[in-house]
Amino acid sequence: MDRELTRRMAERADEGNLPFVTLCTVGRDGALRSFVHARSAEVLGPGGGEPLCRMGSLTKLVTAAALLRLVESGRLSLDASLGEVLPEAAPGELAGTLGAATLRQLLGHAAGLPRGGYHAPPEGEPPAEPCAPLFSPGQAFKYSNLGYALAGRAIAAAAGDTYAAHAERAVLAPLGMRSSTLRAPRRAGAPQGMQRAHYRSLVRRDDALEPAPPIVLPTAAGGLISTASDYARLVAALFTPQVLKGAPLLRPASVAALLSPARRAAPGLSFGLGVGQATFQGLPCLFHVGCAPGFTSYFACLPALGLTAVATAGRAGATNELKTLVHFALGRLASDEPPPSPPSPAPSGAHLGGAYFSGARRLEIRERGGRLVAIHDGGPERLLTHHEGASFIQQGGPFAEHLLRFELSEGRAVACHAGPRSFSRDRARRPRPPDRTWGPLLGAYRHPLTGEAEVFACDGRLVFAFGPTDRALLRPLGPATFELQDGSFHRERATFAELRDGCFWTLRIGDMDFVRGGDP
The missing domain is CATH 2.40.128.600 (Lipocalin)
Structure with missing residues (x-):
């Protein structure tokens, strides 16, 4: 797999203009295998090691684990309310029904708080204005960085220390995550690679690279700096402890709490505490995406098979590239790396051909000389290259950077998902015209x-x-x-x-x- 994997990493890096891309896998044997593709030695970590990455929302799993360590020691309860845990909160700070929200609801994005977080105050400081829930806690799912900021304050209050100090002591240190930190490294004295990850990351604006702002999320929601290998240790220790040597980080009951109750976030997608849940090749799959200025990260884990893969990239908005890489690695590991077998035949025009509609937009799939082509709104034909299953990559034109994923029912496509848009095969009624x-x-x-x-x-x-x-x-x-x-x-x-x-x-x-x- 190594040669094919490194080839694909180079392709993803070239296609996405990525300064670096890294991947770490954990197999059934518990061995961590790391792969790095870097365009320059400048992006490498200390001593030429793995590039460090601002992990963005992958921090949320660290926060959930850190809070559960306090639950295990009897210093917190998942069902304790914010009002009980933060009695010193300023009058009006826990506005509306927020004081009744439980820690479980905060970690499960069910406290009703807005997304927030991209211009958050420094850790430990209250928001500039009281933040009232948009709906009663526990009523629905709504992804929120502010909820994790409050969970970080609850951790600090119960631990009698800062959130970062407790999380590093309770989660990072026991797993030997020596290349990881939750504290903003100072310009003087911090490892060079960690300084670069924090201070010198770049974001693309108007086709130009500019320095990224130093902090964009509360520490407990997105402040982790780490590597793919370090983070793979965390995921494996939590969800596939059977493949690693040493004591598990959390008790089985705590791991079960991370995964339930899983709240539906979208069709085929739900969230536990700090971790998303979906399916991969018919198996339960745990995952999360992390975004930060100049960086993207992604992990997926198949607990039933004891497999984990984590990828990072040196550019924001590289989620598709990392997902493709991680899913390829997991697919190869799941098959125990047998000799390459002929790929399954791609669905043909008989399965997918015809017109699909999304409002006033029309997508038509045709077969030309044994190959499928896509036609958007009567425009030119765009060749479709088979990716896997019922997914294709379009060559140029609208949605060229996205997979076209077809939903099949009884062997025939009923819908096509292209980037953020969904097209339906439904010809029984004419769509109402837009305003x-x-x-x-x-x-x-x-x-x-x-x-x-x-x-x-x-x-x-x-x-x-x-x-x-x-x-x-x-x-x-x-x-x-x-x-x-x-x-x-x-x-x-x-x-x-x-x-x-x-x-x-x-x-x-x-x-x-x-x-x-x-x-x-």
């Missing part, structure tokens, strides 16, 4: 940290799509103001601004600013 006043709102938008989104019309409704599965209806509140319904931005306000050339150019959701760009 003509929506034209300036429609199109693709991009956030510098979290990637792309799209606003489109579907069957007479206005839809906001964020990533491959997160979708929400936009309910009008005013001419350019909406409320999102469902999805991870549930009940957030969306405001379009900067109208010029017949289009709105910015979209603010909560405290996140999206800028128009990319294919519509």
Whole structure:
């Protein structure tokens, strides 16, 4: 597998313009195997080791584990409320029903808090304004960095120390994660690679690389600096302890608490405490994505097979590249690396051919000389290259950077998911036309940290799509103001601004600013 894997890493790095990409796998034998592809020695870690990465939201699993260590020692309870754990909170700070939210609800994104976090105050300081829940705790799922910031404060209060000090002592140190830290390294005295990861990361803005801001998330939500190998130790120790030597980090009951109750976040996707849950090749798969200025990280774990893979990249917005790499590695490990066998035949035009609709948009799949092509809105034919299963990669044009994933029912495709947009085969009814006043709102938008989104019309409704599965209806509140319904931005306000050339150019959701760009 090594040769094929390094080839694919080089391809992903070249295709995504990645300064580095790293991968670490943990097999059934418990051995950690690391692979690094770097364009320059400058991005390597101390002593030429693995590049360090700002792990973004992969920090949340560390926070959940650190809190559960306090639960195991009797100093906290998952069902304790914030009001009980933070009795010293300033009057009005735990606004609305927030004081009744439990630690379990905070870690499970069920406290009703907005997403927040990209302009958060320093750790330990209260927010500038009281933050009231958008809905009663426990009522629904809503991904929130602010919830983890409050969980970090609860950890500090129970531990009698800072969040970072307790988490490093209770989680990082026992696992030998020596290349990891939760404390912002100072310019003087910190390892060179750690300084670079924190201070000298780059983000791409308007086709130019600029220095990234030093901190964008509360420490407990996204402050971890680590390597793929270090983080693989954490994932394996929690979810496949049978393959590692040494005492487990958490008791079985605590690991079970991490995974339940799993709240539905989107079709086929749910979240436990600090970890997402889906399926991979029919098996339960644990995963999470991390985004930070200049960096992307991703892990996936198959507990039933005792397999883990973690990947990092030196560029924001590289989620697709890392997912492809990690899933390839897990697929090869799951097959025990037998001699290469002929790939399963790709679905043909008989299975996939025909027209698909998404509002006013039309996607047509045809077969040409034994190859499939995609035609968007009557445009030129775009060749489709088989990826795996019923997934294809489109060569050029709209959605060229995304997989086209077909949903099959009884051997025939009923839908196609292309990037943030979903097309339906349903020909039984004609979609309702979009409101003509929506034209300036429609199109693709991009956030510098979290990637792309799209606003489109579907069957007479206005839809906001964020990533491959997160979708929400936009309910009008005013001419350019909406409320999102469902999805991870549930009940957030969306405001379009900067109208010029017949289009709105910015979209603010909560405290996140999206800028128009990319294919519509």
